[in-house]
Amino acid sequence: MSNKIIPHKQFSEMGSKKVERYIQPSILMILKEKTSYGYELIQNIGQFEFVQGNAPPGMIYRHLREMEDLGLVVSEWKTDEGGPAKRIYRLTSEGDEVLSFWIDYLERQTKKMLAFIENYRELVKSG
Amino acid sequence: MSNKIIPHKQFSEMGSKKVERYIQPSILMILKEKTSYGYELIQNIGQFEFVQGNAPPGMIYRHLREMEDLGLVVSEWKTDEGGPAKRIYRLTSEGDEVLSFWIDYLERQTKKMLAFIENYRELVKSG
């Protein structure tokens, strides 16, 4: 039995897994504007629309630890506000520089994507 | 000992692994123009610049089998040209439809990326 399915369904299922979500640059961007912490980032990372809804907590904390290990951010505990302690993250100069590399990358990538789309349009027009 | 490294190095190492390569839509696009086969696709897929150099053969053949299983392409053996037999792939109407979904997705994604870049420019300007 063949495995044929409705194309848009196949696409959305596949897309939901493989789509680039740009977690790291989004965190760097938010921290460039102001310091923040995991729980807040989980709620705010959706503003760039690469992630729909709330981001999975495990992924954000995992990224933050990795980024701190790489020296892109530094953190300190904040306990004076009531409620559970927060680990406040701040961007480092290395993190700032990596963000600028991300921007360069995104510009190159959008150019390639737009060329790909244009190639498609020409193909449809001529075919 | 901390794990600080040179930012552009960290970025290029990370980028080479996580970058979106758009193998499936690239194959669909080539097959929309004409039929082709694995070995030829490996050499031609670089034209869209999502993949630099030759694509890893294992990945292309893996994608082709998966895409045939999904009904996006069909194949037949061609042995009348001398040299090893080629498995010629042809786009199906389902594959054509999935490619158009890919184009829609890429348009949405580029919009988000451009908005992200613009957000960065504003931040740099005001900060």
Next chain:
DNA sequence: TGACATATATCCTTCCTGGATATATATTTA
């Protein structure tokens, strides 16, 4: 005949994601 180009296929390890779960602290509500 030996090397090389063409051509497909499979295997294995590593890495990342998604999702679930655990833990702990305040605040609100009943």
Next chain:
DNA sequence: TAAATATATATCCAGGAAGGATATATGTCA
């Protein structure tokens, strides 16, 4: 005041995709 909820961080595990290496086979050219 006890229970439920919101806040907040952290860890674990299964599944899947990528990268890279390797195997196999055929024809051509020196």
